Amino acid sequence: MLYVVKRDGRETSFNSVKITDAIKGAAEEIGEDIKESEAVELTQKAIRVIEEKTEDKISVESIQNIVEEVLKENDYKQIGVAYSNYRKERTTIREIKSDLMKAITKIGVETDRDNANVGNNFSSKLLRIASESNKWHNLSTMPKHLAKLHENGDIYYHDLDSYNLTTNCLHIPTREILERGFNTGYGTINKPKRIESAAELSCILLQSTQNDMFGGQSHPDFDNDMAAFVEPTRQEIRAEIEELGVPKNLIESMVEKKLRKTISQAMQGIVYNLNTMHSRAGSQVPFSSVNIGIPHSKDAALVCEIFLLQYEKGLGKGEQPIFPNIIFRVKAGLNREKEDPYYYLYELACRVAAKRMNPTFMNMDADFNKKYYDQGIIPATMGCRTYVISNINGEPGTKGRGNIAPSTINLPRIGILAKGDIDKFFELLDSRLALTREALLHRYDVLKKLRVKDLPFVAGQGLMKGSEGLKPDDSIEPILKQGTWGIGFIGLAETLTALIGKHHGESIEAKELGLRIITHIREYTDKITQQDRLNWSTYATPAEGLSGKFIVQDKKIFGIIPGVTDKEYYTNSYHIPVGFAISIKDKIETEAPYHKLCNAGHISYIELDDTPNGEDIMSILNYAYKNTNISYIGINFHIRYCKDCGTYLHSGDTKCTKCGSYNIQGVSRVTGYLSLDERFGAGKVAERKDRISHSSRKHTYE
Numbered sequence: 001m002l003y004v005v006k007r008d009g010r011e012t013s014f015n016s017v018k019i020t021d022a023i024k025g026a027a028e029e030i031g032e033d034i035k036e037s038e039a040v041e042l043t044q045k046a047i048r049v050i051e052e053k054t055e056d057k058i059s060v061e062s063i064q065n066i067v068e069e070v071l072k073e074n075d076y077k078q079i080g081v082a083y084s085n086y087r088k089e090r091t092t093i094r095e096i097k098s099d100l101m102k103a104i105t106k107i108g109v110e111t112d113r114d115n116a117n118v119g120n121n122f123s124s125k126l127l128r129i130a131s132e133s134n135k136w137h138n139l140s141t142m143p144k145h146l147a148k149l150h151e152n153g154d155i156y157y158h159d160l161d162s163y164n165l166t167t168n169c170l171h172i173p174t175r176e177i178l179e180r181g182f183n184t185g186y187g188t189i190n191k192p193k194r195i196e197s198a199a200e201l202s203c204i205l206l207q208s209t210q211n212d213m214f215g216g217q218s219h220p221d222f223d224n225d226m227a228a229f230v231e232p233t234r235q236e237i238r239a240e241i242e243e244l245g246v247p248k249n250l251i252e253s254m255v256e257k258k259l260r261k262t263i264s265q266a267m268q269g270i271v272y273n274l275n276t277m278h279s280r281a282g283s284q285v286p287f288s289s290v291n292i293g294i295p296h297s298k299d300a301a302l303v304c305e306i307f308l309l310q311y312e313k314g315l316g317k318g319e320q321p322i323f324p325n326i327i328f329r330v331k332a333g334l335n336r337e338k339e340d341p342y343y344y345l346y347e348l349a350c351r352v353a354a355k356r357m358n359p360t361f362m363n364m365d366a367d368f369n370k371k372y373y374d375q376g377i378i379p380a381t382m383g384c385r386t387y388v389i390s391n392i393n394g395e396p397g398t399k400g401r402g403n404i405a406p407s408t409i410n411l412p413r414i415g416i417l418a419k420g421d422i423d424k425f426f427e428l429l430d431s432r433l434a435l436t437r438e439a440l441l442h443r444y445d446v447l448k449k450l451r452v453k454d455l456p457f458v459a460g461q462g463l464m465k466g467s468e469g470l471k472p473d474d475s476i477e478p479i480l481k482q483g484t485w486g487i488g489f490i491g492l493a494e495t496l497t498a499l500i501g502k503h504h505g506e507s508i509e510a511k512e513l514g515l516r517i518i519t520h521i522r523e524y525t526d527k528i529t530q531q532d533r534l535n536w537s538t539y540a541t542p543a544e545g546l547s548g549k550f551i552v553q554d555k556k557i558f559g560i561i562p563g564v565t566d567k568e569y570y571t572n573s574y575h576i577p578v579g580f581a582i583s584i585k586d587k588i589e590t591e592a593p594y595h596k597l598c599n600a601g602h603i604s605y606i607e608l609d610d611t612p613n614g615e616d617i618m619s620i621l622n623y624a625y626k627n628t629n630i631s632y633i634g635i636n637f638h639i640r641y642c643k644d645c646g647t648y649l650h651s652g653d654t655k656c657t658k659c660g661s662y663n664i665q666g667v668s669r670v671t672g673y674l675s676l677d678e679r680f681g682a683g684k685v686a687e688r689k690d691r692i693s694h695s696s697r698k699h700t701y702e
Contacts, residue, residue, distance in 0.1 A: 325383025
């Protein structure tokens with residue numbers, strides 16, 4: 001009788017089937033076909049070596065060493081490498097699980113960069129330590145085959161540390177909550193009477209909401225929501241001026257002048273607050289988005305205008321505000337054309353974007369937006385690209401809803417495993433889609449055990465659709481049915497290169513195959529939406545930290561594959577690779593169809609040299625919105641300014657042209673929102689270096 005000594009000292013009977021299964025698993029990992037008889041024969045060879053080297057006891061490590069050698073000595077070198085790499089991954093995981101102190105020590109030096117807007121202070125580190133421990137708890141309690149998918153890099157469960165604690169993001173019903181008042185836990189906040197109070201409380205709503213959730217939050221109709229508090233402010237100002245005995249013929253002009261100044265101070269307060277006030281135990285400022293540009297009144301247009309002007313001014317020395325993300329919604333007949341009543345707002349938004357990289361822009365005339373807009377339901381999005389509007393369990397719309405939880409498929413790995421066989425690729429994709437659905441349903445079962453009191457603000461104060469009438473001890477399951485469940489993907493470009501040698505920016509064949517692949521995912525999420533009665537959706541994953549995670553694991557298994565694993569990151573969702581020379585026109589036309597397919601969220605970027613002007617931005621947007629069905633666009637360029645005096649600099653300047661300081665700050669866009677350059681993760685640092693401008697590129701498909 002042979003006994004195996006486990007790593008913790010326990011002894012168990014030797015079981016040869018485990019060796020056979022491990023060999024088959026390693027083969028499957030790299031897409032190699034191995035017959036059962038071959039695996040059994042290799043097992044028998046390993047057993048003979050084991051018998052020669054031991055009498056009654058052998059360690060797990062010794063057995064694995066023998067199996068690895070047998071594989072390599074018998075012309076199964078690739079499987080041996082995969083087996084070895086898997087052992088290393090499992091060893092790393094085991095060490096972290098068994099001794100969390102190692103992870104805590106690492107965090108004590110510096111937090112990671114999964115989120116480029118998380119700081120490196122005490123609160124950030126403390127939160128990260130808790131985060132790491134809960135990640136391993138969640139992996140250890142979920143079904144083993146689901147845990148393995150995440151650990152191996154087949155599927156990524158976003159925000160695993162929050163898996164059992166809360167949901168992702170929310171479009172706040174801002175005006176509705178302000179008008180009825182709310183309670184953050186220490187007393188009731190009544191309806192504000194003036195725009196200053198409403199603006200300040202809108203920041204509190206974002207901060208308090210983020211403390212209950214792991215993703216971002218938005219004001220989905222900010223200018224219209226704030227407009228509700230303009231007229232009461234105007235009336236109070238009028239009463240104050242009348243009390244001073246001002247001549248009647250001067251009153252109105254004085255009222256409007258004072259009102260504009262008051263709104264300006266309120267909007268400045270929002271910009272300042274959202275770049276200074278902290279959430280999540282002090283680890284970061286609120287991950288906030290503000291949707292504007294579709295005013296229903298002159299007061300809403302006034303709020304929109306002044307908010308843009310205050311954002312354009314920047315912070316105290318003119319520094320770049322990182323938050324909020326601003327989404328300006330463009331609509332023909334309202335603001336897009338010169339003859340439209342609010343064209344001046346569109347013009348201003350483009351001017352501000354040319355200096356600040358914000359706003360980004362959303363096309364209300366894209367057919368999937370227009371069908372709702374025409375019903376009086378105004379679509380909105382978030383800087384991170386979350387898009388929520390259709391609803392199988394109730395009325396469509398945005399307010400009070402968000403993405404509950406996303407998971408992302410490692411698409412390039414499937415492309416590699418298919419080895420050029422398109423039919424096999426779709427077979428593997430179907431398998432991954434089914435597993436991702438299973439994983440998200442498991443998360444659903446975990447989350448429905450939460451009670452309203454576990455999300456005391458967003459659920460307890462009725463910010464989330466589905467929370468109506470719920471009591472503190474009720475399950476949040478009705479809320480889970482109102483939000484969306486995103487099945488995401490990363491690296492379409494690398495996937496296509498693995499399959500046919502070119503990505504969708506290089507050939508018509510690749511372009512057509514790319515659309516076929518994402519259409520296949522969308523058809524799947526549409527199908528299971530009907531089957532499960534949940535709002536399944538297709539997600540163009542932002543992949544901030546993930547961009548550099550999947551590829552590291554794939555390099556270990558498959559090595560360097562040109563055009564696929566030869567970088568430090570996988571390309572964001574369906575985007576054309578950032579280092580590929582392509583014109584603005586071709587990039588827009590190539591990526592536009594994916595916006596309609598990715599109904600959980602989408603964005604396209606245009607990279608420009610240095611600082612553009614407002615006319616440049618407007619011409620790009622007008623081409624896109626008048627000629628394609630594209631929706632959400634961000635214009636990227638590198639911002640650099642002097643931290644000492646706030647002067648904006650050109651890309652070649654190594655010191656401030658005004659004060660001579662070398663204290664220069666860089667700001668770039670990462671996965672939809674802005675971040676200080678030094679806070680980028682490793683994958684995004686590498687991606688930023690590879691980015692080239694689209695402004696002067698000429699390109700035609702081969």
